[in-house]
Amino acid sequence: MSVELLINADRCYQMAEERAANYFKSLQVQLIEKTYVHNLTKDIQSWKHNHIHHSLFSFFSRSKGKSDFRGYHNYIQYLDYTGKLDNYLDRSISYIYMRDLGKALDSKETQSRIQDVVDSLKKQLTDSSSSDTDIFSVAGMYKWAQKEGIESTMIWLINKLKTVSSYIPQGMDADHAQRKLIKIIAGVVMQEIEEMGNEISSQERSTKLAKAIRLGYCYGLTYPFIDDLLDANVLSDYEKKRYSDLIRTTLITGTVPALDDWAENNLELLTNIHSELREAFEFIRANQRPDTLKSFFEQSYVFFQSQEVDRAKELTKDTYTNEDLYIPIILKSSSSRLIVRTVLNAAEDEGFNNRTFFYGIYNQLADDFADMFEDLENGAVTPYTYYLNYHQKRDDLINPFELYWSVISNLIHNVYHSDPKACEVILDRAINGLRRFKERMGTKKYNEVMKLFASGNPKFNSLIQKMVGKADDIDFFDKLLRDHMITNLKNERKERDEFLDTVETVRSEINHLLPIPNNDHVSFEKEPIVEAANYSLEGDGKRLRPIITWMMGINEYGLAKSAIVPLLRSLEYMHTASLIFDDLPSQDNASIRRGRSTLHMVYNDAIAELTGLFLTQKAFEEQASIDQFDSKTVLSLIHYSAKMTGEMCKGQAMDLDSRGKQLTLEQLNRLCFYKTGIAFEASLIMPAILANAKEIEMLALKKYAYHAGIAFQIKDDLLDVEGSLNTLGKNIGKDAENNNSTFVSILGSDGAKRAMWDHYCLAIETLKEVPRNTTFLKYLLNYFVNRDH
Structure with missing residues (x-):
């Protein structure tokens, strides 16, 4: 790299500090002179006409709306029903244009772009076909x-x-x-x-x-x-x-x-x-141009160094100056967004740079206010935690809450030049931030905080608290989305862990159900077929098919475990039989399965063939022993099972016949369904048959199984190319060795991945049609596409 592109770190940070110091001094002047009180009092008196309503409906929406409609989808529906969604999205998108994109709101072009985004987002949020x-x-x-x-x-x-x-x-x-x-x-x-x-x-x-x-x-x-x-x-x-x-x-x-x-x-x-x-x-x-690379390094260094300076502070040290406290947060809050344009090689924009530089501390002070007690507990130094600790000992300390309002006044009148839309959005955000803090901390704690931070301007504070208590229509979509994302991420992590724990627990129980006892009444000392069957069953199988049946049958249809144990055995016997046949020299000629030698390698081809046939018959024997349902239902289940077994045999024959031939994607999808999808379908449909589920529900389950099965097979094809023996428990590259058409050979690796995610989305969509709790099926699908074995 050329020497001229490297930065003088000390010099660039010193220049940034000087600019931040000048900005901070100007805020101090406004704070000392209390110009913000006069300016914002007028602004709020004007602003409140759009937000203080005295109707009964307004009272009802304030008192009931937040608690009854706060769920993400419900709240969007509530806003749309009450006609508030347009304004809600407009102020939300306008705020993002100011904060993230550094835009002024007084431009017709910007307003047009905001309206386009609002229209598009509203359509997406209210579209019934995509609302879930x-x-x-x-x-x-x-x-x-x-x-x-x-x-x-x-x-x-x-x-x-x-x-x-x-x-x-x-x-x-x-x-x-x-x-x-x-x-x-x-x-x-x-x-x-x-x-x-x-x-x-x-x-x-x-x-x-x-x-x-x-x-x-x-x-x-x-x-x-x-x-x-x-x-x-x-x-x-x-x-x-x-x-x-x-x-x-x-x-x-x-x-x-x-x-x-x-x-x-x-x-x-x-x-x-x-x-x-x-x-x-x-x-x-x-991906940087030479003329933007230096700017990228400089902004990145200012961002990193300002964080380091802040991080090094200790709350026990009582000698930090106001400049020590505020200049680093001016730098880190502005540089974090200034970097984005340099990352993208965007053209220099002085207006963006200025607005972003002055705007950053507004967000930072709002965030620090919201997090002050968490920060205090962690020993972090912020203007709020430091003021909480030392305001009684240090008369020189600036009250960060008062500085916050000075920043707001400066933004409205000096940065955005008293633009009404900018004033509206900034005040919406400020009052909303206080309201969210009050709801989270409780009224008593909130009042204690206000007594400390807002006591210097009682008349102004009284006006602010009136707005916090009575103002309507100040919520923001990004906050709703943030809360929704955090809730979803936490729930998904919890549900995923529960899914994995449940699968492992059920898998362990099923493993204990599978061994076939020897018949003590035969004249031979041992039964090689039973021994061979148990050898195959003892392998480290995933047991996905009986696990699916267990979860759907017991958890969703309320069937007794004792009633469906034979069905669980039958599914794994049938699946294991299919693997034995699949591994034979006449078919895939595999030497390793489930981390061990394949059955024909341990015994011989004839024993393997007979064991596969034996397990198939054992599967039907188990199904015929189901005795806690009426005979017509059991007969229907056996009829379905026999038909699906025949279809799977057709699929394997199609697979063998296709070797050396270039299949079309349609042919491969059909082949995949016969080989893989049918087995997953059976795991879902057989407990549904026992539970006398409606036909429309079974059709939805079949559709899910079709797409989930193809996604599973595509992942198998990808793992055969990208996986390893240690993780898969079988040799890789067998498809290429056997000259099989696969999703990878037809579509390429990238195309196969796209197809897998296409089927993933179609399967997820289909779950909406299933009138059950589909959490397990959702995470099963996630497991299919994310597994490494």
């Missing part, structure tokens, strides 16, 4: 990617998010990290969309969006893997020092140093994080 698919769910993100033609990039991102989540150690908030990362990516994508404009081809738009997603991920990765990691109590003090030095060296030299010998407890963690960050950094650097 969250924007930031895996299915929601992939469906958006399909519309934009960037499926491969979204698959890459989904896998990256999974990787990041797996690296987050105990002591850090994995849900917060993932939400923050998704938010950063969304912000970079929004900035790119604004930069590209409308006069652009669909192909160029797809290219730019794909690149923005990757850049957003690479930049956003710094939050969990640098900022959050250094804030947490995961690394030792020595490790934090070494890690910070490594980041600093990277930003100064433009090159990521090696991790070297890290003889500490967190070597594996830091090796993984170092690798991921290095890949991200090199991608950003490779």
